Amino acid sequence: MDQMRAAMFDGYGPPEVLYAGSVPTPAAGPGEVLVRVHAASVNGGELAGRAGRVRLVTGLLGRGFPKRVGMDFAGEIAAVGAGVSGYGVGDRVWGGLGRRFGSAAEFVAVRPELISPAPAGWDLVAAAALPGVGTTAITALRDKARLRAGERLLVRGASGGVGSVAVQLGRAYGAHVTGLAGGRNLDLVRELGADEVHDYATTEPADLGRFDVVLDTVGTGLPALRRLLAPGGRMVAISFDLDRLLPSLGYLAASSVFGSRRVRFFSGNPTARLFADLTAYVDAGAVRPVVGGIFPLEDIAGAHRALEAGGVRGKIVVRVV
Structure with a gap:
């Protein structure tokens, strides 16, 4: 089975527990698209999850290790599963993974209900600061x-x-x-x-x-x-x-x-409609991404350290491509 790079950790702790490892590349199953991720962002809730401060919640999301990080992403569709319409290979999209983690990786398989076309005028790495x-x-x-x-x-x-x-x-x-x-x-x-x-x-x-x-x-x-x-x-x-x-x-x-x-x-769980609304605001010039720092996937620990240090302007982004 093909392998891909993904950010993960084998036990709770400081940012240094994070590393870029190798996991099986997902496939676009029926009703899914496979997205080649250009970048993901680091979210505050991930810091608490990685440190084990909300173990009850993270336990519900999967008790075993290694655990993955990343909740949202921007990228291009690499494959389209059976039964999916409205998207094709090469389409620029952004979105999230719903209640699961793992977008800080080379590929994610996701349902179309959790993505929308990305804004036209922005590089996908910068756009990843917004979803x-x-x-x-x-x-x-x-x-x-x-x-x-x-x-x-x-x-x-x-x-x-x-x-x-x-x-x-x-x-x-x-x-x-x-x-x-x-x-x-x-x-x-x-x-x-x-x-x-x-x-x-x-x-x-x-x-x-x-x-x-x-x-x-x-x-x-x-x-x-x-x-x-x-x-x-x-x-x-x-x-x-x-x-x-x-x-x-x-x-x-x-x-x-x-x-x-x-x-x-409220606990956010955005749908395609919300991502599409956000795209419309960006395309209209009402909203722009604010990027406080860009880290390569191999330095996922540095990305978490930067957010944990506080004072970040906008979002920390993890570049995958």
Whole structure:
């Protein structure tokens, strides 16, 4: 059986447990396409999974080792399985793997419901910075918060993966966007379209004013952020404080039931429709990828180290081709 390179790890631990190994190349089964991956991105949840901080969840995804990494990708279709229509060999696509990992590899076999045509004007390595975080931002602002033109939006973590897209989408939706980020990244947040930017290290939440929508990408201090909501305001949290997991879960559950200032949380599982919506935003010029670093597949450990160190502007991308 043909072999391919893939990023994996044989036990929980620091980034150094990661390596590029050899695994069987998948085939395009019935109802699937085989994608030659150009690049994948590194997502925050993968860091916790690799370190073993969420073993209950990762155990449900497969108890044995080696485990794979990578959730989204951009590439070209290499083969089309029986029963698939609308795609052909050579088509540029992007997408995700649903609830499984393994996109940091030379090939992935995936159902068409989890991909869409990639944007036309971007190199696929740069485009790989967007699928996961872009669809998360769309779901958070458009579908969960129902952000409307003229409303005030606060994006916490505005220079990161999801945050950098959320700032751009907020502007596209006609909102007044305030970005909260690290001091050295404030220039980027302005360039992305924020009306106001603040350094989280020197700004107290209470000094920011009131907001119709708050998007939190960090997961800590949720009660203080919730107090910034205007009556009828909506807050969407896309990350947990893993050091205080049970209290965080309890707070989110209670706030979704009691009071007018609701906090929503969701676990992203984007479909072809969401990826297609993201492609439309990129093709229209409303959203662009922000790449904070590109690492070869052989340095998957370095890619994880870079994200774990913090302060990344946009996304870390793993180049496969």
